Amino acid sequence: MNHLYRELAPVSERAWQQIDREAERVLRHFLAGRKLVDFSGPHGWDHGALQLGRVDPAADPPADRVTADVRRVQPLVELRAPFEVARVEIDSIDRGNDAPDLGPVGDAARRAALAEDRSVFHGYAAGGIEGIAQATTHDRLPISDDYNEYPGTVARAVALLQRAGIGGPYGIALGPKCHTGVIETTERGGYPVLEHIRLILGGPVVWAPGVDGAIVLSLRGGDFQLVSGQDLSIGYLDHDAESVRMALVESLAFRVLEPDAAVWLAYTS
């Protein structure tokens, strides 16, 4: 047994498979950061921190004519999205029900994906994570509800990256409002805005529910790193006669290694 305590849950192997499959399906759909940034790991649950290679001088060394420096590390953050599944639904799986109500699993997967992506794109200060939008050295490019302007704005973002010496291909994480606007809009000649943007970037256009506005970034590698200790897993918490409580669990850290490698497109209002 490990820290997920799955063996203690009153859940059969068949039911675990259905629950895991449902969570995986929803996570793959909603996770956006992993489609754009480097992924390192999983390094294991006991992987507690990243080495940053820097030190901070420590006051009052423990002896005369001795200096002391403290290594700087970035701790991994443990994220948990708890959920509860009715035991009648779990039990029905073993009777052959291939459409059990696993809504709470999908809901938790959406929350877990959002938590990871918010950390990647906008940071999580309490967890020591600076997000891409906050770390970038470029000025924000303003966007509005006029989606015909998007190809021009994306082209300006790519030009900023190129001028900073950041090579492509480039990709874009489109927040929900931007994504809806972009896919609904065609330019005056009838050409879809989405296709035009894809052409300018040379890389993927990713729907990113955790992004405010949109973020254009380089996909050349080495600029953004998501470090996974325990990759997304479902663990057991407790149960009673009616339901089983579980949680989607992961440990992660995120680093922006090259702040020049992204441009944030932000709504002006």
Next chain:
Amino acid sequence: MAASSGALHEPGDQLRAETVERHRATVSLMEELEAIDWYDQRIDASSDEALRRVLAHNRDEEKEHAAMALEWLRRHDAALDGFLGAYLFSDGGIAERAEELEGEERGEGDGPGGASGDAGGSLGIGSLRAR
């Protein structure tokens, strides 16, 4: 293309460009490993100490070349990357490690959540970047 690199097993026009590139790297790795083996044998056979030292120096440079070719292959072969991650720099018996990994695939035991890797129960999502 050199003779060894030209030894494709299927018609070249039926192969993807990345397959041919991996073939080049694989042949290069084979050549480096073969050279190491040859140097090892020459060093054993030579009775000239100065020559033995030259050969040992050259042999070890081939090891660097082999490591570089292997790293290139690892970066271009996800399955190889996974297996190298599972076996390289591990402690204990290698055959036992294989049995441990097979057990994890069947969902047995605690999984490799201790020293490295992911705990049993992971959804195995990892990177979602298109390769």
